[in-house]
Amino acid sequence: MTVKKKAFKKSFFVLIALIVGFALVCPPGAAYSKDYVEEQLRDSGFNDDMIQKIMKKNADNTLKKSAKEKVYPALKPSPGDKSSADKSADELLADTILIADSTGGDATTASDAGAKLPSKKGAAAKDGKSTQVLSVDELYGGNLYTEDDSDVKKIRARDEKIYYPGVISSSISGTTGLIFTQTAHTLKKGQFNIGGHIIYNTISKQNDNKITMLNDEYAHQYQFPINVTVGALDNFELGFIFPGQSWKINCSSLTPQNDSGSGMGDIGMKMKYKLPMQPESPTSLAVGWGVKFPTADKKTMYVMGATGEADYDVFAALSQKLSSANVHINLGYTSTGDPRSSQAGQRLFVDDKFIYNLGVDFSKTDDLTLSFELNGENWGAMGTKLDFTPGLRTRVNKDLILDAALPVSFYNDQEYGYNFKFIMGATYMF
Secondary structure, eight states, X not given: OOHHHHHHHHHHHHHHHHHHHHHHHSOTTHHHHHHHHHHHHHHTTOOHHHHHHHHHHHHHHHHHHTTTSOSSOOOOOBTTBTTGGGOOHHHXXXXXXXXXXXXXXXXXXXXXXXXXXXXXXXXXXXTSOEEEEOOHHHHHSSOSOOOOOTTSOOOOOOOHHHHSOSOOEEOTTSSEESSSOBOSOOOOTTOEEEEEEEEEEEEEEETTEEOOOGGGOEEEEEEEEEEXXXXXETTEEEEEEEEEEEEEEEOTTSSSSEEEEEEEXXXXXXXXXXXXXXXXXXXXXXXXXXXXXXXXXXXHHGGGTOOXXXXXXXXXXXXXXXXXXXXXXXXXXXXXXOOOOOSTTSXXXXXXXXXXXXXXXXXXXXXXXXXXXXXXEEOGGGOEEEEEEEEEEEESSSSEEEEEEOOEEEEEOSSEEEEEEEEEEEEEEO
């Protein structure tokens, strides 16, 4: 063997030894593992800046933990894969396809992915590799960075239940409220209520003439209003009232002395609009207007207040949430017609009305509401009145609501006064 061949053979063995030594120091796959992971992250929706942060975080964690424990815990071999426990961290990561989670099909940023990605959901891919959705925290331990959102104003939808708990239903006038007092709240768009009430009055006087209760004398009134309330918009509702009425007087000191009447009352319609308020405000304000149509027969229903003329009214409602109650204030003005009376003993004209209500309701549960109201009316020459109305409203089920009230007359100098009144009714919500 020549000297040249010996030198070549010696150089060949040295090269082989260097290759083997390099292979022992750098395991197969380490050269391309980093590029492979970066490619997976890029395909999964991470941008280049985020990828560099992830890889740097991984390198820092590896240096810190290499002296104590493995970055990835060893996996127990399964019967189908005896060699999985012997795989390095990079090999395990190379066999895992990273997927960035998204909501609604839109790509997310790295910070969103770290917060939203579900952990350890695996599925088999077509190339035999496992598909595993991991959060950034699970892969690299801890948040990569946090964003300061202190200057971002939190926006939330207003929850009416926070400001008006308990049982909500229609008032006697047809719009959302207590028994007589309207609230500043409205039905949502598409909501629909229908209900009916029975109102019973015992007439105690006519002007200055009082019933003596001798010889079985009596006088009473019945009203049967049917209420329909519709949410036309989220902050605008329509209320309709269709009243049936009946009265009977059997008394020598009243006019007429012995008479009765029954039939349809004056149909009414109201519209209520809730003004926009701040979502966190406990105050609600609404304005409205309405009309009363002269559908009642004036000759037979004048005892019930029929004038034979159309009336128009405007009103405002304020609702305020307190710590354990809700307060509601109403102010209203009704412009009445000017009918000439043809009945003896009646007033020759009917003045306009000024109406005011103050109501408070308490609700400790979602199914029971207790309310108290002051209901006042100034009818000019027709007199004034002030009633105190305690009421109770309960929810039988999610659709059926029952209520009852027992008004007490504090003051009444109108033509027909009463000494007892009772109200009960039911409302069905669609």
